[in-house]
Amino acid sequence: MSSRFEILRPLEEDTASKLLLVRDNKRGDELRLRRFKTTKPEEIEGLQELFRQLAPLQNPHLDRLIDFGSDKDGFYTIVAGALPGETLTEVLERGPLTEKEFESVARQLLDAVSALHEDAIVHGSLRPDYVRISGKSAADWQVTLHGFGQGFAARNDSKEEQIRAYRCTAPEQWQDGTTRRRTDVYALGCILYEALTARPPFDGRVLKELRLKHLGHDLAPLQKLASHVPGWMCAWVMHLMAADPEQRPRKAGAAKELFERREAPNLPELPSTRAELAENAPPPPPVNLIQPQVSAPVVLPNPQQGARNATSSTIPISPGMHVAANRPQRPAAPLMPAQRKISAPMPRQPAAPAAQSTPLADALAKIKSNKPVVIAAAAIVLLLAIFVLPRCGQKTAPTKPGATQKKH
Template sequence: MSSRFEILRPLEEDTASKLLLVRDNKRGDELRLRRFKTKKQEEIDGLQELFRQLAPLQDPHLDRIIDFGADKDGFYSIVAGPLPGKTLSEVLEGGPLTEKEFEAVATQLLDVLSVLHEEAIVHGSIRPDYVRISGKSAADWNITLHGFGQGFAGRNDSKEEQIRSYRCTAPEQWQDGTTRRRTDVYSLGCVLYEALTARPPFDARVLKELRGKHLGHDLAPLQKLASHVPPWMCSWVMYLMAVDPEQRPRKAAAARDLFQRREAPALSEPSAARAESAPPAAPTATPAPVATHPQTNLIQPQMSAPVMLPNPQLGARNATSSTIPINPGPHVAPSKPAKRPSSVVTPAPRKTPAPPPAKSLVPAAKNLKPMIIAGASVLLLLVTFMITRCGKESAPAKTPPAQKKR
């Protein structure tokens, strides 16, 4: 890092990085420096590419990047100003958002994600802790999105922090680590569900249970928990959270268009069966026109490949905090999917006790052995008895002595 920046004090720390307040000695401004806890060249190259893509973006809902790069201590990024406002998680400690507050948060998050997705940048680990709100009321709220490069970092390695960090992870990330624009759409849906209820859509005690709930869409109907907002709004959030990626909006701009029109296309099975009950909709066999809603075409769905960076550098895969792992551990997904049918994006999986083996027929056969022996013995005795009896009957009978003739 250049001697131009002087470190003043630490601000916060998680398992992936450390945030510091620094002073720009050239201009006298106070800035934020995030030091990522990695010295692996492949990960540093990935972060370099991610921030190279982010740096040119001038958006009011993103941090303005002043500088970034690698030095003897690893990778760092420097952004403008102090931390803005509060996190969405902190705001929700006072209760669910009102309809106007929700609309402000949803609209601005959709706007910034649309900018990212058009630039082929995927966040990959959106959650309420990475959404910050500044302003006194919903009318003047400014929403900013953070967490780029931090992945699924937590304040520590406890089970509670792991559940908190992974609570908005998409089903495809749990299965094989796939991360694309539809993944961001799902995570956004989880964030907005929590915004309307002040509780995560999926809760669990361990990561294995959390994974099962995401894959099984095991959550409470949103409309029952958020009756203070219009039904279409709840249905729209649930539409973003479809288990099948091809049943979600293909990117943030498509989700924003539906939100502006107050529309929520009906989910096809099995997603609809697991989601909250909604008014009857047109059969899924007659999908909406592809030109309008390609994500709802169930006959010939438009498959969306993982979003790749243009001309990625060596070591850079996707511009996403979940596919560029930082200090692999409980806070990030693996850079490559595990070679097994259902890999879990989890920290060092614990050895779970093997399920009890199915009942074998061997014990039953052992129990039958004495019975077979006893039966054979009885049969042998019976045969012997019959042979003996038949032998006696076939032997010539002794004729009584002839009576003497008188």
């Protein structure tokens, strides 16, 4: 990082990064610098790609990126302005949002996530801690979305903080680590559920318990906890949180259209008790839960035709290489001439030799190709074994004493 920036004071820190207030000595502005703690080359390369894709976005609900890059201390980003307002989590400590407050937050969040999704960028780890609100009342609230590159970072390594960090994780992330736009929609639903109730939809004492609740969709119906808002609003939030990804809106823009029309698909009524839920819900697949790591870029699913994927997630369940390279390359961002390391191609594995043909293999192939004939022959042999063969071995019954044979 250039000596142009002077560090004033630390603002916050988590297990993945540290946020500092700095001054631009050239312009005299106060800016925010986030220093990521990872030193792994592949993770730094993933962060470079992520912020290269974020740099062109101009949205009032996303931070304006001033600079980003890597130096001897790792990767850093610099954004404009002081840290705005307070987190949604801090706002909810005073109680659930009113209907007007909820509409203000929902619209602005949908606008921010829609801007990401339209550019094929996936946040991957949305949660209330990454939503900041400034302003005195709902009428002038300004909502901004943060957390890019931080993933599931926690304030410390305690179990309580880990639960807080993973409370909006989608079922498919718990199962195989895949992340896509529908995953963001699920996490957005979890955020808005918490906004209306001032409590997370899923909770647990350990990560394993939290995972089981997400996979089993073990949560209280929102309609019973948020009676102060219209029913369509509760149904819409529950629609975003559908356990099956294919039952959710495909992206934030589709969810936004439903919200503006005040619509939500008719969903089956949720069980009212945990006993009913446990009885009706299928058992979750056996997945081994790996202990959280500080930083492990998530594996994205194979992109659809023309899709371009990027993610800021660090998911400990299925660590793997960052796959934002599926996205067509843009011209280098004007912010910095970042040099990107190009990894060597993987050596091609030799093709397996074809299996040699043998008489036994030929016979088995013929049997497989004539299944009806083989089944009919087997049925005839079975009938012969049951009815005919036992009679062939029977002896003539002996003649009783004193009985006369009938003459013909």
